[in-house]
Amino acid sequence: MRTVEEHRRIVDALLPDLGAARLPLANAQGRVLAGDLVAPIDLPPFDNSAMDGYALRAADLATLPVTLPVSVDIPAGSVSPEPLAPGTAARIMTGAPTPDGTEVIVPVELTDAGVREVTIRSAPQPGVHIRRHGEDVRSGGVVLRAGTTLGPTQLAVAAALGVAEVDVVRAAEVLILSTGSELVAPGGTLGPGQIFESNAVMLAAAVRAIGGHARVLQFVPDDAAQFTAALTAALDGVDVVVTTGGVSAGAYEVVKDALTGQGVEFAKVSMQPGGPQGAGRFAGVPVVTFPGNPVSAFVSFEVFLRPVLLRAMGSAVQTRTVSRVPLAEAVDSPAGRRQFRRAVFDRAAHTVKPWGGPGSHLLSWLAGADSMLVIAENETRLEPGDPVEVWLLE
Numbered sequence: 001m002r003t004v005e006e007h008r009r010i011v012d013a014l015l016p017d018l019g020a021a022r023l024p025l026a027n028a029q030g031r032v033l034a035g036d037l038v039a040p041i042d043l044p045p046f047d048n049s050a051m052d053g054y055a056l057r058a059a060d061l062a063t064l065p066v067t068l069p070v071s072v073d074i075p076a077g078s079v080s081p082e083p084l085a086p087g088t089a090a091r092i093m094t095g096a097p098t099p100d101g102t103e104v105i106v107p108v109e110l111t112d113a114g115v116r117e118v119t120i121r122s123a124p125q126p127g128v129h130i131r132r133h134g135e136d137v138r139s140g141g142v143v144l145r146a147g148t149t150l151g152p153t154q155l156a157v158a159a160a161l162g163v164a165e166v167d168v169v170r171a172a173e174v175l176i177l178s179t180g181s182e183l184v185a186p187g188g189t190l191g192p193g194q195i196f197e198s199n200a201v202m203l204a205a206a207v208r209a210i211g212g213h214a215r216v217l218q219f220v221p222d223d224a225a226q227f228t229a230a231l232t233a234a235l236d237g238v239d240v241v242v243t244t245g246g247v248s249a250g251a252y253e254v255v256k257d258a259l260t261g262q263g264v265e266f267a268k269v270s271m272q273p274g275g276p277q278g279a280g281r282f283a284g285v286p287v288v289t290f291p292g293n294p295v296s297a298f299v300s301f302e303v304f305l306r307p308v309l310l311r312a313m314g315s316a317v318q319t320r321t322v323s324r325v326p327l328a329e330a331v332d333s334p335a336g337r338r339q340f341r342r343a344v345f346d347r348a349a350h351t352v353k354p355w356g357g358p359g360s361h362l363l364s365w366l367a368g369a370d371s372m373l374v375i376a377e378n379e380t381r382l383e384p385g386d387p388v389e390v391w392l393l394e
Contacts, residue, residue: 217234325387
């Protein structure tokens with residue numbers, strides 16, 4: 001029987017780091033930069049006003065209040081205005097370039113908002129409300145480092161620099177096969193002994209949630225020859241294949257029957273749920289096989305494949321948020337197996353409690369959980385107040 005760490009290393013070794021792809025900003029959210037983003041321009045590209053108000057020289061504000069003629073209006077988007085003449089004010093809008101000689105911007109709220117002349121009642125200190133050329137970013141400087149995940153603010157700074165496309169680590173192409181002659185697509189009609197398929201929906205969503213691309217191959221029947229033919233025909237462009245079901249010790253374990261001796265090795269892992277696992281290569285493509293029960297499939301993805309996909313796609317953070325949290329109630333665990341239990345984390349009380357039983361078919365309880373308890377192989381009972389490892393799922 002393999003340990004969790006042994007099987008995780010086997011899965012990790014299957015998938016190399018993925019190469020780079022160039023994407024427009026609109027398609028780059030959630031992707032990881034493949035190289036440093038170097039600024040092609042300064043930000044701001046020119047001195048500009050941080051307020052709607054008036055550009056003035058400091059000497060003209062020595063005595064307040066003061067009334068001055070307004071020499072020019074400067075809206076945002078203006079070309080560089082003429083220098084500011086002493087003894088005058090320039091009415092200026094937020095973002096507009098400041099004329100040479102500007103030493104302070106007086107917000108309109110501190111004036112009578114005059115158009116031809118303006119009375120200034122009070123004024124800030126020199127330099128206030130002026131955004132200086134290059135004070136945010138200097139051309140040639142590294143703005144975002146390779147490995148940065150591109151969220152809204154990172155995309156915003158790239159756009160502000162005029163960058164239309166970025167080099168990012170390529171998204172993993174994941175093929176998901178749900179096996180079982182008993183499976184019916186949601187929306188269909190159940191016959192005797194049939195169930196609606198849920199694993200492929202769940203795993204495809206889990207892959208997409210971390211930025212991967214998921215393609216689902218449904219519904220592969222419990223026939224080794226048909227399984228092999230369907231898998232072979234779908235491998236083009238795939239980085240990793242994920243199967244669910246057909247890996248245990250029963251008489252109709254189609255995945256195990258088809259892939260044993262074809263480069264995929266099957267083993268029991270000392271964990272619950274998710275003990276039956278497989279990993280290897282088929283026709284040169286990495287293959288990871290999970291059990292068919294939905295909770296087992298989810299836990300298997302979290303433990304073995306999610307961190308590997310994140311690493312391959314360049315993410316610096318590959319694990320769930322992990323902490324030690326006191327238990328709110330007692331929990332039992334089987335000896336010799338690492339147990340992953342659905343849980344609910346009470347942030348106010350800073351405690352965690354198991355949510356539902358350990359059964360790997362209890363999908364509704366998984367849907368209501370926001371975390372997982374991770375109970376070590378040598379811990380068979382934990383009492384209220386005992387600290388336990390918690391993976392936050394949200």
